[in-house]
Amino acid sequence: MCLGLITTAFPARAAQKELVLLNWSEYMDPELVEKFEQQYNVNVREVYFESDDLRDEMLVETDGKGFDLVVVNGIMLDTYRKRNWLASATVEQIPNLKHVDAHWLDAFAGARSYAVPYFWGTMGIAYREDLIKTAPQGWMDLFRPAEEARGKIAMVESQRDALGMALKALGYSANSSDSVEINEATELLLAQRPHVKHYSYVVLDENSSLVSGDVVMAMVFSGDALMLQEHHEGIQYAVPREGSNIWSDFLVVLEGSGNKALAYAFIDFLNEPEHARQLAEFVYYATPNKAAEKLLPQEFLEDPVIYPDKETLARSEAYKPLPPRAMKKRNTSFARLMR
Numbered sequence: 001m002c003l004g005l006i007t008t009a010f011p012a013r014a015a016q017k018e019l020v021l022l023n024w025s026e027y028m029d030p031e032l033v034e035k036f037e038q039q040y041n042v043n044v045r046e047v048y049f050e051s052d053d054l055r056d057e058m059l060v061e062t063d064g065k066g067f068d069l070v071v072v073n074g075i076m077l078d079t080y081r082k083r084n085w086l087a088s089a090t091v092e093q094i095p096n097l098k099h100v101d102a103h104w105l106d107a108f109a110g111a112r113s114y115a116v117p118y119f120w121g122t123m124g125i126a127y128r129e130d131l132i133k134t135a136p137q138g139w140m141d142l143f144r145p146a147e148e149a150r151g152k153i154a155m156v157e158s159q160r161d162a163l164g165m166a167l168k169a170l171g172y173s174a175n176s177s178d179s180v181e182i183n184e185a186t187e188l189l190l191a192q193r194p195h196v197k198h199y200s201y202v203v204l205d206e207n208s209s210l211v212s213g214d215v216v217m218a219m220v221f222s223g224d225a226l227m228l229q230e231h232h233e234g235i236q237y238a239v240p241r242e243g244s245n246i247w248s249d250f251l252v253v254l255e256g257s258g259n260k261a262l263a264y265a266f267i268d269f270l271n272e273p274e275h276a277r278q279l280a281e282f283v284y285y286a287t288p289n290k291a292a293e294k295l296l297p298q299e300f301l302e303d304p305v306i307y308p309d310k311e312t313l314a315r316s317e318a319y320k321p322l323p324p325r326a327m328k329k330r331n332t333s334f335a336r337l338m339r
Contacts, residue, residue, distance in 0.1 A: 022070040029282035051158040065256040078110035087253040096271035099291040115250035119285035121222040130234035139169030154218035159334035177326030186333040223284035243315030
């Protein structure tokens with residue numbers, strides 16, 4: 001008797017898709033990413049930028065294509081929407097949007113129906129309290145520093161932040177469009193240049209120039225100072241007395257994405273209250289997810305670096321859209337500094 005070869009057909013595992021996220025470095029919990037990847041059989045690939053300006057340039061070069069998800073600051077949402085880069089983002093597509101504080105959806109034009117609030121915080125000064133004699137109190141401590149800080153300051157490569165905070169130091173609005181005020185702020189930054197070690201955002205790991213002491217003061221976002229503090233307890237953070245920028249970041253799905261369903265699923269996954277809590281504790285930022293806030297420890301909620309007090313908020317400003325002439329003036333002025 002001849003036995004024929006018996007074969008059994010098994011269903012092939014679906015090919016793994018790739019979701020591409022354009023993001024700041026250290027701004028996503030890898031444990032959550034891994035959990036999502038396993039649950040959805042997808043690879044999440046992060047591409048990093050180190051300033052809002054550079055992110056905008058990357059998207060202009062590709063006309064908003066090549067990425068599925070982007071972390072974008074609130075002030076640029078309406079610009080992105082008008083360029084037709086943004087896919088819709090509604091509670092029907094992202095059910096966990098119901099947990100998000102509607103305040104942030106109404107804070108910026110283009111947010112509602114197109115973006116999901118991610119985190120918010122301040123811009124301030126991270127410093128090594130063990131390497132400088134006096135803790136910074138005002139922005140002038142950074143822009144006109146003591147001799148001990150010569151060549152040991154890190155500045156951001158962003159005209160909105162650098163010029164904005166120089167304007168605050170001079171007693172003006174960070175949103176000034178006055179040519180005389182912008183010129184004064186530019187001259188302040190040019191005078192500071194000999195004290196600056198680099199115009200790039202500090203690395204947020206043990207290799208950071210703040211950790212090594214090569215830099216003793218740096219412009220940073222609030223939660224990043226706490227992340228750096230994990231590597232050196234001498235790193236502290238201050239919002240200068242003149243106030244700061246109150247910023248908020250959003251997650252958006254790009255219209256050019258070929259993986260919109262997965263992109264919506266990822267945002268929804270991040271806004272599961274327990275996941276949003278975990279993510280907030282990883283990045284050290286204030287979450288707009290109200291259900292997640294109820295799960296956070298009291299010490300997190302009471303940390304003034306993460307949740308600034310009312311007085312600090314009252315002295316601070318959110319960036320606003322500026323007239324084209326003012327933006328051209330500011331861009332030209334900042335280009336002088338970068339030459």
